[in-house]
Amino acid sequence: MSVSIDARACVGCGACARACPGNLIALGPDGHARMRRPRDCWGCTACLKACPAGAIAYFLGADAGGRGTTLRVSRSGALSVWEFRRPDGSVERVEVDARDANAY
Amino acid sequence: MRSVRVDADVLVIGGGTAGCFAARTLGAYPQVSVLVVDKAGIERSGCLAAGVNAINAYVTRGRTPEYYADYAMDDAAGIARWDLLISMSRRLNDCARALEDEGLVFLREPDGSYAERGTRNVKINGENIKPILARAARRQPNVRVLERVDVTDLLVEGGAVVGAVGFSVNSDVAYELRAGAVIMATGGAAGLYRPNNPGFSRHKMWYCPFDTGAGYAMGLLAGAEMTTLEMRFIALRCKDTIAPTGTIAQGVHAPQVNAAGEVYEGRYGLRTSERVWGTVQEDLAGRGPCYLRTRGIGERAQRDLYRAYLNMSPAQTLRWMEAGAGPDERDVEVEGTEPYVVGGHTASGYWVDEGRATTLPGLFAAGDVAGGAPQKYVTGALAEGQIAAQSALAYLEAHPGLARGGDARGASGGLSPAAERIVAGYEAHLAGGDPAVARLFDADQLEEAMQTAMDRYAGGISCGYRYTEAGLAQADRQVAGLQPLADGLAAADADDLLRVYELRERLVVCRALVAHLAARRETRWHAFAENADHPQTDPAFACYVNSRMRDGRVETFTRPLVGRGERLERLD
Numbered sequence: 001m002s003v004s005i006d007a008r009a010c011v012g013c014g015a016c017a018r019a020c021p022g023n024l025i026a027l028g029p030d031g032h033a034r035m036r037r038p039r040d041c042w043g044c045t046a047c048l049k050a051c052p053a054g055a056i057a058y059f060l061g062a063d064a065g066g067r068g069t070t071l072r073v074s075r076s077g078a079l080s081v082w083e084f085r086r087p088d089g090s091v092e093r094v095e096v097d098a099r100d101a102n103a104y
Numbered sequence: 105m106r107s108v109r110v111d112a113d114v115l116v117i118g119g120g121t122a123g124c125f126a127a128r129t130l131g132a133y134p135q136v137s138v139l140v141v142d143k144a145g146i147e148r149s150g151c152l153a154a155g156v157n158a159i160n161a162y163v164t165r166g167r168t169p170e171y172y173a174d175y176a177m178d179d180a181a182g183i184a185r186w187d188l189l190i191s192m193s194r195r196l197n198d199c200a201r202a203l204e205d206e207g208l209v210f211l212r213e214p215d216g217s218y219a220e221r222g223t224r225n226v227k228i229n230g231e232n233i234k235p236i237l238a239r240a241a242r243r244q245p246n247v248r249v250l251e252r253v254d255v256t257d258l259l260v261e262g263g264a265v266v267g268a269v270g271f272s273v274n275s276d277v278a279y280e281l282r283a284g285a286v287i288m289a290t291g292g293a294a295g296l297y298r299p300n301n302p303g304f305s306r307h308k309m310w311y312c313p314f315d316t317g318a319g320y321a322m323g324l325l326a327g328a329e330m331t332t333l334e335m336r337f338i339a340l341r342c343k344d345t346i347a348p349t350g351t352i353a354q355g356v357h358a359p360q361v362n363a364a365g366e367v368y369e370g371r372y373g374l375r376t377s378e379r380v381w382g383t384v385q386e387d388l389a390g391r392g393p394c395y396l397r398t399r400g401i402g403e404r405a406q407r408d409l410y411r412a413y414l415n416m417s418p419a420q421t422l423r424w425m426e427a428g429a430g431p432d433e434r435d436v437e438v439e440g441t442e443p444y445v446v447g448g449h450t451a452s453g454y455w456v457d458e459g460r461a462t463t464l465p466g467l468f469a470a471g472d473v474a475g476g477a478p479q480k481y482v483t484g485a486l487a488e489g490q491i492a493a494q495s496a497l498a499y500l501e502a503h504p505g506l507a508r509g510g511d512a513r514g515a516s517g518g519l520s521p522a523a524e525r526i527v528a529g530y531e532a533h534l535a536g537g538d539p540a541v542a543r544l545f546d547a548d549q550l551e552e553a554m555q556t557a558m559d560r561y562a563g564g565i566s567c568g569y570r571y572t573e574a575g576l577a578q579a580d581r582q583v584a585g586l587q588p589l590a591d592g593l594a595a596a597d598a599d600d601l602l603r604v605y606e607l608r609e610r611l612v613v614c615r616a617l618v619a620h621l622a623a624r625r626e627t628r629w630h631a632f633a634e635n636a637d638h639p640q641t642d643p644a645f646a647c648y649v650n651s652r653m654r655d656g657r658v659e660t661f662t663r664p665l666v667g668r669g670e671r672l673e674r675l676d
């Protein structure tokens with residue numbers, strides 16, 4: 001359970017570091033965000049939601065059933081599109097509208 | 105370290121659910137300056153970071169606050185405080201309404217009432233609940249928010265709490281925060297026991313791993329009285345992701361079944377503790393793994409579950425996608441979590457009066473850190489934040505000399521001698537600690553040792569949550585032996601220092617927890633406190649087990665129950 005940050009996409013704004021409830025992300029000397037404690041991630045996805053560049057992907061550790069699928073989210077207005085990318089290249093999307101209450 | 109001193113009338117430690125709502129309440133009194141301090145950024149700090157599923161504490165149509173309080177009393181097998189439960193229950197619905205006023209989405213029935221789920225819940229979209237609460241706190245002109253400052257100790261002068269001391273988690277700055285009244289709202293304690301996924305995914309736990317029991321530890325170290333820590337909270341959760349199961353159990357009415365497909369929940373009882381216990385027993389009897397039977401719920405229900413989990417615990421939806429099989433195709437495996445200390449689910453925490461005043465004058469407690477009132481959830485934490493805020497105001501009015509008159513903005517300058525002593529402790533870690541210790545150990549290593557000892561000797565997952573008196577004595581010895589090592593650790597930077605203090609807090613909480621477990625010589629709640637030496641409920645223990653720390657030792661004693669219709673006569 002952790003996040004991986006794509007340094008090429010990161011614009012160094014620091015939003016992820018400010019969002020993380022565990023102080024796990026810091027801007028490195030190169031100006032890019034760095035996950036400094038991969039084992040300490042709770043998986044809350046606050047950093048993914050905060051990142052304006054879509055540079056952060058979330059994955060399950062192998063011990064928690066992870067087999068390489070990553071999760072990203074992009075938000076515009078009330079709509080969030082969650083994107084699941086499997087290692088075989090297949091992609092699945094789930095759209096969530098913040099104005100809708102949960103059915104359950 | 106550079107040092108900064110900040111003065112305010114009211115200091116709120118922890119800008120989580122209860123803390124943000126306390127700040128919003130205090131916003132109605134513009135003459136009072138308020139400082140909210142949090143170890144993280146309050147947009148996504150604490151339990152609510154990922155979102156929540158539903159409003160779990162609500163007085164539904166045709167029911168009364170007494171109905172809710174009775175339920176919570178019964179689920180705790182009588183070890184809860186009626187006065188606290190009823191004062192909370194009476195405010196639940198107003199607090200839900202306040203959330204809606206602040207922008208939280210509620211599902212409504214055609215007649216305009218909130219859509220209910222079962223007898224105590226209402227349906228919402230809880231993904232953005234924390235940003236909404238943070239905004240409600242920040243909007244108040246008299247509230248200032250100090251973020252990314254970890255608070256480690258209370259300041260006590262003349263027997264009263266007059267502030268707290270902490271440090272920036274990203275820079276070399278120490279803070280002395282002085283106030284006329286202090287509200288503790290730091291949440292519960294996770295990470296005491298070896299977790300479900302002890303390796304790479306060790307923080308993939310249910311409770312927030314960054315709520316490390318700081319409030320309990322600060323209170324214990326300052327001599328506050330605690331109650332019922334031995335009522336541990338162990339949740340039944342989805343395997344691997346440790347995501348909540350209520351969404352599935354209540355949403356699609358999925359029963360708990362064993363590997364043979366038999367519904368077993370009726371065999372063990374339906375209390376929260378019994379549902380976990382039943383699952384452990386099925387496993388031990390060779391009938392595991394256990395599942396929530398979701399197969400055949402249909403494509404549409406499956407999509408709805410995907411969305412509901414993305415709004416609260418995205419890992420579970422990822423897990424389904426990863427496996428290439430959702431709940432419609434495959435039952436969802438469940439397991440019990442490691443034990444937590446969480447006063448919002450059980451009755452563990454500060455011993456408080458109806459106004460949520462603790463036994464230390466000037467200190468109030470709200471939310472998961474406050475004891476006596478289980479089944480609080482979000483709305484109960486809000487209710488307590490509101491009550492504590494009102495009591496803090498009354499306390500300031502009764503003691504006009506205490507108002508600081510500060511504007512909650514910092515000034516560099518001299519610290520009090522007590523604060524200086526605490527800051528000297530930070531500096532010692534940053535300067536390399538005790539070389540004989542720091543050469544060999546770090547916070548991670550000691551944390552693992554603590555968790556292993558608690559797991560093995562104080563009723564962790566690997567022992568089916570059971571413990572013996574001899575085991576508890578061993579747990580106490582081991583944890584006590586780690587405390588001086590923690591004091592000698594080195595911290596390379598402020599983030600490292602945070603980890604040292606998180607460890608220190610957990611060690612203090614473990615000592616107190618073990619003492620409480622040993623003091624309740626019966627088994628009243630399966631799994632939560634499963635005493636192998638005393639496997640039956642003993643009527644002699646129809647009382648609270650309370651504790652206080654003196655000179656580093658935890659003293660336990662009992663207090664009589666405050667039952668239905670009763671009130672607490674006096675706090676001590």
Ligand SMILES: Cc1cc2nc3c(=O)[nH]c(=O)nc-3n(C[C@H](O)[C@H](O)[C@H](O)COP(=O)(O)OP(=O)(O)OC[C@H]3O[C@@H](n4cnc5c(N)ncnc54)[C@H](O)[C@@H]3O)c2cc1C
Pocket residue numbers: 021117118119120121122123141142143144146149150151152155156157158159160161230253254255256289290291292310311312314315316318319348448449470471472473480481482483485
């Ligand atoms: C995963 C999960 C799902 C849940 N789902 C639901 C649900 O669907 N419905 C429901 O009603 N309830 C739900 N709950 C319960 C509910 O969220 C909690 O009971 C409630 O949020 C507790 O509020 P709190 O203010 O006590 O703690 P929190 O909201 O966790 O606040 C504690 C705050 O204190 C800060 N803090 C901690 N230590 C320090 C320190 N040393 N110095 C400074 N700051 C510090 C933290 O950063 C945090 O901001 C859920 C809980 C969890 C963990």
Ligand code: SF4
Pocket residue numbers: 002003019020021022023024025040041042043044045046047048
């Ligand atoms: S998912 Fe949450 S805990 Fe993990 S790094 Fe991102 S913000 Fe931090």
Ligand code: SF4
Pocket residue numbers: 005009010011012013014015016017032033050051052053054055056
């Ligand atoms: S939020 Fe995104 S762009 Fe900004 S620093 Fe973090 S990873 Fe980089």
